[in-house]
Amino acid sequence: MSPHALRTEIHCHLLPGVDDGARDLDDSLEMAALATADGTATIVVTPHVRRDFVTDVSIVTEGFEELCEAVERAGIEVELHRGGELGHDLVGRLGQSELEAIAVGPPGRRWLLVEAPFEGLDRVFSAATDELRSRGFGIVIAHPERARGLLAGEAGxxxxxxxxxxxxxVNHWSLTGGHGAEAEHAALELLDRGLIAALASDAHPGWRRPTLSLGAAAAVAAGADARTAAALVSERPARMLRKGVASRTLAPLG
Ligand SMILES: [Fe+2]
Structure with a gap:
């Protein structure tokens, strides 16, 4: 077991059979075991909740209970939290209780992991996150570095x-070029500017492993000091779970 046994993973496709993540329970248990062996103590389970995957959130709530029971039966010591990776295109179709079912954090500071569209953080995306804020949720943007033109300053x-x-x-794989040159550049820039709240694996079996130790190492290799790099996969995401995320609303974009 790694000495950094408090790593916290906030983006992981651990729920079996609902998206392009774990295909079945065997995949889920293998991923959970790999994560804990790597020193991860807490995982937020974040299946895709968007038009081409899960649109019925009850699938997530039921599946999550079964996953927790299976992980416990397997003797894997990891704290699981129910979440989701919300596609902005689905925001208007989900009721408050459905959003609540995939939100994370304490009352009054609940937050949603919202997937950054590859096309960029445009006005449609801002309108969706504005709606979520107005409905009382803080926002954590999943892998913004993968959004086209993130640093170009267009559309604000x-x-x-x-x-x-x-x-x-930020997906830690982006720091080492795993998502291409533009995502790598953006991830390094966000790290350099101190804008990354947490690194995560966005794990999918056979594709991206749930190994946050690699994330801390990648941050160090990219120039972060060791303490900051460790915090990006431990204290900072743990604090997001414990303390939540605040948000404030702005006037709608004209
Ligand atoms: Fe994801």
Missing amino acids: GLSRELETGSLLQ
Whole structure:
């Protein structure tokens, strides 16, 4: 077991059979065991909740209970939290209780992991996150570095999100080029500017492993000091679970 046994994973496709993550329970248990062997103590289970995967959130709530029971039966010591990776295109179709079912954090500071569209953080995305904020949720943006033109300053997408208190979760694979040159450049820039709230694996079996130790190492290799790099996969995401994420609403974009 790694000495950094308090690593916290906030983006992981551990729920079996609902998206392009774990295909079945065997996959889930293998991923959970790998994560804990790597020193991860807590995982937020975040299946895709978007038009081409899960649209019925009850699938997530039921599946999550079964997953927790299976993980316990297997003797894997990991704390699981129910969450979801919300596609902005589905926001208007989900009721408050459905959003609540995939939100994370304490009452009054609940937050949602919202997937950054590859096309960029445009006005449609801002309108969706504005709606979520108005419905009482903080926002954590999943892998913004993979959104096209993130740093180009067009449409004000990133600056608007930061202004409203949204936090950024970067995939650590991006720091080492795993998502291409533009995502790597953006991830390194966000790290350099101190804008990354948490690194996560966004694990999918056979594709991206749930090994946060690699994330801390990648941050160090990219120039972060060791303490900051460790915090990005431990204290900071743990605090997001414990303390939640605040948000504030702005006037709608004209
Ligand atoms: Fe994901």
